Amino acid sequence: MIKFNRKVSVRICAFALVGKKRIAATRRFMKGDNNGKDNLITQNTAGSDGTGNVSDAAEIRGEENSSPAESAEKKAQGGGEIDLKYASFGEAAKGGVLGAFIGLAIIVPGVSGSAVAIMMKLYEKLLYALGNIFKKFKRCALFLLPIAAGIVVGFALGFFGVKTLLDIMMFAVVALFAGLMAGAFPAVADEIKGEKHTPLRIALFAAGIAVPVAFSLIAVFAGGGTRSLEEPKAYEYIIYLALGFAVALTQLVPGLSATALLMSTGHYVPLMNSVSISYWQSNPEIFAIYACLIAGFIAGLLCFAKLMSLLLKRCRAATFHAVAGLALGSIITMFFNPEVYAEYQSWADGARFSVDLVLGAILFAAGVVVAYLFVRVQRKKNLPLAK
Numbered sequence: 001m002i003k004f005n006r007k008v009s010v011r012i013c014a015f016a017l018v019g020k021k022r023i024a025a026t027r028r029f030m031k032g033d034n035n036g037k038d039n040l041i042t043q044n045t046a047g048s049d050g051t052g053n054v055s056d057a058a059e060i061r062g063e064e065n066s067s068p069a070e071s072a073e074k075k076a077q078g079g080g081e082i083d084l085k086y087a088s089f090g091e092a093a094k095g096g097v098l099g100a101f102i103g104l105a106i107i108v109p110g111v112s113g114s115a116v117a118i119m120m121k122l123y124e125k126l127l128y129a130l131g132n133i134f135k136k137f138k139r140c141a142l143f144l145l146p147i148a149a150g151i152v153v154g155f156a157l158g159f160f161g162v163k164t165l166l167d168i169m170m171f172a173v174v175a176l177f178a179g180l181m182a183g184a185f186p187a188v189a190d191e192i193k194g195e196k197h198t199p200l201r202i203a204l205f206a207a208g209i210a211v212p213v214a215f216s217l218i219a220v221f222a223g224g225g226t227r228s229l230e231e232p233k234a235y236e237y238i239i240y241l242a243l244g245f246a247v248a249l250t251q252l253v254p255g256l257s258a259t260a261l262l263m264s265t266g267h268y269v270p271l272m273n274s275v276s277i278s279y280w281q282s283n284p285e286i287f288a289i290y291a292c293l294i295a296g297f298i299a300g301l302l303c304f305a306k307l308m309s310l311l312l313k314r315c316r317a318a319t320f321h322a323v324a325g326l327a328l329g330s331i332i333t334m335f336f337n338p339e340v341y342a343e344y345q346s347w348a349d350g351a352r353f354s355v356d357l358v359l360g361a362i363l364f365a366a367g368v369v370v371a372y373l374f375v376r377v378q379r380k381k382n383l384p385l386a387k
Contacts, residue, residue, distance in 0.1 A: 099150020107158030130305035175360035179367020208325020248300025
C-alpha cells in the first residue's frame with residue numbers, strides 16, 4: 001500500500017506540471033474510476049510535449065510505454081499488419097513500374113527506386129514485405145513478384161537501351177531522369193508536411209542532403225579507378241559480398257546511388273563490361289563474383305528493410321526528415337557524378353554541347369511536369385500521399 005501511494009504521489013507531481021486535465025484523471029484513478037484509469041494510461045503513454053505534438057523522444061520510445069492491454073488490442077485489430085494485396089491490375093502494374101526504376105537505378109546515376117516507391121505509396125509495404133518474407137512467405141512473395149519482374153525488365157532496358165542513349169547524349173538522358181525525381185520530390189516532402197521541425201529533424205534533413213553529395217564528390221575526385229575482375233583472390237570474394245550488401249542499402253534509402261557507390265570503389269565499369277558472352281567464356285570465374293554480389297545484396301535487403309521499418313515505427317517523422325534530405329541530395333548529384341563530370345570535361349575540351357544542353361533543359365522540364373502530375377493524381381485518390 002505504501003508503494004502504491006508513493007507511485008500515485010509521483011504521478012500527481014508529474015501531471016501537475018501539465019494542467020488540470022491530467023490531475024483530474026489522476027484523481028479518478030485513485031478513486032477507482034475505470035475511465036480515469038484509461039485516460040491516465042492514454043495521457044501517460046502519449047508522449048505529448050504539452051502542445052499536442054509528439055516529441056522525438058516519444059517517437060523513439062514508440063510502443064515501449066504502451067500498456068499490455070493496449071498492445072494486445074492493437075495486435076487483435078491487426079494494427080501491426082500491412083495489407084500487401086494489390087487491389088487491381090493497375091496497382092500491380094505500379095509495382096512493376098517501381099521495379100523498373102529500381103533496375104534502372106543500377107545503370108542511371110542518381111535514379112532512386114525508393115523515392116519512386118514513396119511517390120507510389122509502396123515504400124513501407126516494400127520494407128514490410130522484404131522484412132517478413134520468411135515469416136509470411138506467400139503474402140510477401142505475391143507482393144514482390146511484380147516488383148521483381150519490373151527489376152529484370154528495368155535492368156535489361158537500362159543496359160541495352162538507356163545505356164546506349166547515355167553514350168550518345170549523356171546530359172539529356174540524365175536531365176530527363178533528374179526531372180522525374182524532382183517532380184516526385186513533393187511526394188517525399190508530403191511525409192513531413194505538418195510535422196514539427198525540431199533542431200534534430202532539421203539537422204537530419206541537412207545531413208541527408210550532404211550524404212549523397214559527399215558520395216558523389218568521393219566518386220569524382222577520389223574514385224577507385226577500375227578494378228580487375230579477372231582471377232580474383234579468395235579474400236576478394238568477401239569484398240564482393242560486402243559490396244552487394246552495401247548496394248542493397250542504396251536501393252532502400254532514397255538519395256543513395258548504387259552507381260555512385262560502385263564508381264567510388266572502381267567496380268562499376270568492370271561490372272558493366274563483364275556482361276557479354278565473350279567475357280563469360282574467357283572468364284568463367286565472373287559467375288562466382290556475381291553469386292557473391294547477389295548473396296550480399298539479398299542479405300542486405302533483408303537486414304536494411306527490417307532496420308528501416310523499425311526506424312519508421314519508432315521515430316517516423318525524424319526518419320522521413322532524413323529521407324527527404326537524401327532524396328533532395330540525390331537530385332543534385334544527378335548533375336554531378338563521375339559520368340556526367342566526364343561529359344562536362346568533354347565540353348570544356350571543345351565538344352559541341354548546345355544541342356545536349358537545350359534538349360536536356362526540355363526533357364528536365366517534361367520530367368518534372370509528368371512526375372508532378374502523377375503525384376497530384378495520387379493525392380486525389382483514397383490513398384493520399386500527405387499525412
